[in-house]
Amino acid sequence: MIRSTSYKGKKVAVFGLGLTGISAALSLASGGADVFAWDDNDASVILARENGVKVENLAKVDWSLFEALILSPGIPDNLPKPHWTAIKARKYNIPIICDIELFAREINLLPPEQKPKVIAITGTNGKSTTTALIGHILSYCGKDTEVGGNIGQGILSLQRMHAGKHYVIELSSYQLERTNSLRADAAVLLNLSPDHLDRHGEFNNYCNVKKKIFNNQLQEDTSVIGVGTDSTKLIFSDLTAKNGRRIIPVSANKSLGRGVSVVSSKLYSNINGKCVEICDLSKAKALSGRHNHENAAAAYASIQSLGLNIKEIGEAILSFPGLPHRMEKLGFASTVMFVNDSKATNSDAAMQALSTYSNIFWILGGMSKSDGIEPLIPYFKNVSKSYLIGESALQFHKTLTKYKVNHKISGTLEKAILCATRDAIQSELPNPVVMLSPSCASFDQFENFAVRGDTFRSHVNKIINLFSQQENKVSIY
Numbered sequence: 001m002i003r004s005t006s007y008k009g010k011k012v013a014v015f016g017l018g019l020t021g022i023s024a025a026l027s028l029a030s031g032g033a034d035v036f037a038w039d040d041n042d043a044s045v046i047l048a049r050e051n052g053v054k055v056e057n058l059a060k061v062d063w064s065l066f067e068a069l070i071l072s073p074g075i076p077d078n079l080p081k082p083h084w085t086a087i088k089a090r091k092y093n094i095p096i097i098c099d100i101e102l103f104a105r106e107i108n109l110l111p112p113e114q115k116p117k118v119i120a121i122t123g124t125n126g127k128s129t130t131t132a133l134i135g136h137i138l139s140y141c142g143k144d145t146e147v148g149g150n151i152g153q154g155i156l157s158l159q160r161m162h163a164g165k166h167y168v169i170e171l172s173s174y175q176l177e178r179t180n181s182l183r184a185d186a187a188v189l190l191n192l193s194p195d196h197l198d199r200h201g202e203f204n205n206y207c208n209v210k211k212k213i214f215n216n217q218l219q220e221d222t223s224v225i226g227v228g229t230d231s232t233k234l235i236f237s238d239l240t241a242k243n244g245r246r247i248i249p250v251s252a253n254k255s256l257g258r259g260v261s262v263v264s265s266k267l268y269s270n271i272n273g274k275c276v277e278i279c280d281l282s283k284a285k286a287l288s289g290r291h292n293h294e295n296a297a298a299a300y301a302s303i304q305s306l307g308l309n310i311k312e313i314g315e316a317i318l319s320f321p322g323l324p325h326r327m328e329k330l331g332f333a334s335t336v337m338f339v340n341d342s343k344a345t346n347s348d349a350a351m352q353a354l355s356t357y358s359n360i361f362w363i364l365g366g367m368s369k370s371d372g373i374e375p376l377i378p379y380f381k382n383v384s385k386s387y388l389i390g391e392s393a394l395q396f397h398k399t400l401t402k403y404k405v406n407h408k409i410s411g412t413l414e415k416a417i418l419c420a421t422r423d424a425i426q427s428e429l430p431n432p433v434v435m436l437s438p439s440c441a442s443f444d445q446f447e448n449f450a451v452r453g454d455t456f457r458s459h460v461n462k463i464i465n466l467f468s469q470q471e472n473k474v475s476i477y
Helices: 018-032 041-050 084-091 099-109 127-140 173-179 205-215 228-238 290-306 309-319 347-354 374-382 393-404 411-428 451-469
Strands: 011-015 034-040 066-071 118-122 144-149 165-170 187-188 222-226 247-249 257-265 266-270 276-280 330-333 336-342 360-364 383-389 408-413 433-436
Touching: 011 018, 018 034, 018 066, 018 099, 018 336, 066 084, 066 374, 099 173, 099 360, 118 127, 118 205, 127 165, 127 266, 127 290, 127 309, 127 433, 144 257, 144 347, 173 205, 187 290, 205 228, 222 290, 228 247, 247 290, 257 290, 266 290, 266 433, 276 309, 290 309, 290 347, 330 451, 336 451, 347 360, 347 374, 360 411, 374 383, 383 393, 383 411, 393 408, 408 411, 411 433, 411 451
Parallel strands: 011 034, 011 066, 118 165, 118 187, 144 165, 187 222, 222 247, 247 257, 336 433, 360 383, 360 433, 383 408
Antiparallel strands: 257 266, 266 276, 330 336
């Protein structure tokens, strides 16, 4: 665990006792703070107490005593409605921060020769894959590496800081919103499209929060920006205009005169005036599709200054096992391939999957984002039939009817899987794909996207096993 000492001898409130909140409370306490931790959920309070956290009902304490409120990133302090703890904090002029800010302050307290390297990643889509890929490359190349933040473990539950350690951190907009002190040796902004506008109000506000990842960087640091979206292009131009900044553009759409790009599935680096082929991404099973090619380009750009062996980097990229729920190939039943893309919670993410395959039997729906599925219209040609689930079913039915896409309102995921599998097998189309790529949040029917994806996988595995027993025509990735 990383000890958080910036509030030593002071009283601190912690609200939200998931894994992040528990690790923050324990970190602060180990660093000498007097911690008052609470959650509106009784089960979370019990779990925190069992893990050694001092719990205290924050509704019954004197808030004038607190020096800070560590508020779980998922809990709003402004839009759409500020949580009662945020209202209390503002009444007493108490700073509202998160665990990433505590982590950043600990690094800033270290002398230069003891500081670890920090690689931070954000963007609307691809954050987790890129973060995991960077961690995989560094570990493969023998570096002491920890991965955390918005992926896996809470940042303060990672191993203690020392020179030679590399922290690879995924950052959400919610975390960046409450972080002001972080300086990343390499900061990565992958892409930007409208998301979480209920929390940020306007797209411009969302972009400005994401842009904070480049704050505090020094001349020797690296800024990596995907230039595949209009908003990131503007940020790239803005940062490039400022002197003393090492900025690397990345693209999977075109060859760049300077930067890291993917052309015909080949990953090229042209940063120092010499173009070098890193690897052939067509051989990377877990990195199919243009969006994953851009993730690979960003991953390489972020670590290229660390003096790693290029051949080993290429080997690491090709051996990356991928993450669940992100265009995850589950296997075959007869000729039908099943793809779990449950992490596609918005249209921009679903676009990547729809542009990768054809003859798709597409399962979609849930809690719709503001743009619905209209941005996906150019990719409807790849869809053989759609199966609608969740509360967005009627909304999406209207869009699909308007554009004459064959579809069915299934309602539940289980019904959609059974219908899609039957139709795909009976279609006799070449290489049919049954794909869950919802373009929606999951909270209307599932706890989160992972539970939705696990449910899909469970049903699909039963189908695959059934076909294996009956026909012996099964292949598993």
